[in-house]
Amino acid sequence: MTRATSTLKTYNQDCSDCPIRHRAVCARCESDELEQLEQIKYYRSFEAGQTVVWAGDTMDFVASVVTGIATLSQTMEDGRRQMVGLLLPSDFIGRPGRSTSAYDVTAATDTVMCCFRKKPFEDMMLRTPHIGQRLLEMTLDELDAAREWMLLLGRKTAREKISSLLTIIARRDASLQLTMTDGSLSFDLPLTREAMSEYLGLTLETVSRQMSSLRKEGLIVTEGKRHITIPDFDRLLEETGDDSDGGFLM
Amino acid sequence: MTRATSTLKTYNQDCSDCPIRHRAVCARCESDELEQLEQIKYYRSFEAGQTVVWAGDTMDFVASVVTGIATLSQTMEDGRRQMVGLLLPSDFIGRPGRSTSAYDVTAATDTVMCCFRKKPFEDMMLRTPHIGQRLLEMTLDELDAAREWMLLLGRKTAREKISSLLTIIARRDASLQLTMTDGSLSFDLPLTREAMSEYLGLTLETVSRQMSSLRKEGLIVTEGKRHITIPDFDRLLEETGDDSDGGFLM
DNA sequence: CATCGGGATTGATCTACATCAAGGAAGTTG
DNA sequence: CAACTTCCTTGATGTAGATCAATCCCGATG
Incomplete structure (x- = not known):
């Protein structure tokens, strides 16, 4: 404000x-x-x-x-x-x-x-x-x-949905272009769990569980509730279900 | 052809x-x-x-x-x-x-x-x-x-999805403007069950089951595999989950 | 007219996600 | 610094729809 x-x-x-x-x-x-x-x-x-x-x-x-x-x-x-x-x-x-x-x-x-x-x-x-x-x-x-x-809504699994959303935000959030140092990106999630669930067609509990699961597997690192670091972007990309090449190019 | x-x-x-x-x-x-x-x-x-x-x-x-x-x-x-x-x-x-x-x-x-x-x-x-x-x-x-x-993809149930698709096609298919006589509409479904399932984010089995269920309840009448009659459009509309007024107006 | 093949249907079973329910962390309000 | 609030996490259980598998229907084709 x-x-x-x-x-x-x-x-x-x-x-x-x-x-x-x-x-x-x-x-x-x-x-x-x-x-x-x-x-x-x-x-x-x-x-x-x-x-x-x-x-x-x-x-x-x-x-x-x-x-x-x-x-x-x-x-x-x-x-x-x-x-x-x-x-x-x-x-x-x-x-x-x-x-x-x-x-x-x-x-x-x-x-x-x-x-x-x-x-x-x-x-x-x-x-x-x-x-x-x-x-x-x-x-x-x-x-x-x-x-x-x-x-995403029609065919992806909950895990793919979460991964996709994280990569979408990471790509579009300009603020983090700076923070790419060792290949890891970090940014503040601008959405609550509820907003994420509304984006993804899931419940907020499922969002929370999948976030925890990605965290436990080291695909993402969290500080507090909103700050996220993606240590290896390509590895997260593989979880999205998207064509590995498409999207970024062209 | x-x-x-x-x-x-x-x-x-x-x-x-x-x-x-x-x-x-x-x-x-x-x-x-x-x-x-x-x-x-x-x-x-x-x-x-x-x-x-x-x-x-x-x-x-x-x-x-x-x-x-x-x-x-x-x-x-x-x-x-x-x-x-x-x-x-x-x-x-x-x-x-x-x-x-x-x-x-x-x-x-x-x-x-x-x-x-x-x-x-x-x-x-x-x-x-x-x-x-x-x-x-x-x-x-x-x-x-x-x-x-x-x-539809993110929040509707299978039954709501099917009902929505049928009303969408009924509304947009010009050919059936003619066939509105007693308030019932009929038209040829231009999609296979598989195409419907791809539209709706479902499997074709679920599409088939839901179609059978709507048929058994008299919401739709079928002749052969493709020809569909909707005896009471408003009743089908109630199954779509959509606001009863929205969409058609404005 | 028998055979074939591409839809479509229907049944039995499985599972991913929803639902219901109980805390927990962290900020902020009196 | 207690008592809220808001947001988030985690567990236990339920269920809609997926999956696997048979069978059916019906127009096409030799």
Whole structure:
């Protein structure tokens, strides 16, 4: 929260400082277009666990995650929940052309989002084709991720699911690029056991047991409840059930 | 096959006859743009069970399903398979900006596709923004479908999965709009039990058992192995675990 | 018309994961 | 520094769906 608020202050001054400029919606914008985006953007920060919008609520903005992690989830009447989206920094939230959210959007950690008011953003999309192109690219990437996720949900064992999730987070979490020294990686798990279980289509007890099992076998090392070290990434990869080559390449 | 070839002949003459004109990529094109699409399109037909491309193969076209049903699947090294896409007429295949297919594409029934050579299609996308916009809309719809599917894979029981699949096919299969007389719907299941099991993340035995169970309870009526009648759609809907209102509305 | 072969069904058994239940660690609140 | 809370772990038991195995159905083929 404290950290979130201070970053907010910094970014709010000028879009050129804003990390999303380089990676998300406005990656290819000219300076005048950046200026237009400046006009319609604002920042919001959320504490870990806080709900951004509920499924069915009206959502009058689209957004890009600046820092932190947000999730999209669906809930069934009887309370069964399935996560369907995991949004890391630079990921995009919201669907142009729809006014209500189809999913619960939740901040998994303290999170800052760069929001754009929906209507002006859509207008701008019409005027500026490469924003739409960028959005198409991002949506196609998300679709690929969703399909990988479907394989995980439909066919992988609990152990494979856990290993897969750990490798996914390890790969995408930029912060740990630094910590690769002797070939081991370490990072803070940004998800509770419950959030992991919602991602994986398991119960939190099964998640906990499988984590313990990986720990006992030395595939992961834990410090406290959240900090994880992977001493040998390739060895963990073998537990995911994935093709050894695929994914990383191309 | 016979039927496929004869339709092919008809469509090949002029894009104005082509069903995809009204629903897929070129839905908003002006006549000169249609003319350009004419130049780069060709038809291909496939027999039920035939593979269109294997995962990893180069794919030098994008396409739209004209008739029949195609599937996208992923395979793990040990042979476990998960379907990740079900493509009905007017659905789009292929990803602009990628030269190899990430999935096995298979014709589930006899199928005709309207293909566009990739390079010229991509060039045209750059010149014609609304083709990109249309593609973005379609991709967003697919992403929504994938997320619904993730809920099914991660959290639904076998019975709920089967009921969901039947309602999905019933809703999307245009051919049966006709057969709604007394409130009952009937249609030909376009998938084998095995394909259903790959869609649902189950074994084919479980699919078969659950189908028998729904039959015994009168939720569905079967003629032969493939023809299905749903005497009371709402009653089947209650078995899906879905929100009774959601989905159909909005 | 017998044989064949690719679905589909059904039964018997096994097992991975869920469910139910009881603590434990670590932060934080009065 | 007790008493909560929140998150996590671990154990005992139950069960939905997988697995293994026979049999059936039915259109195709010689």
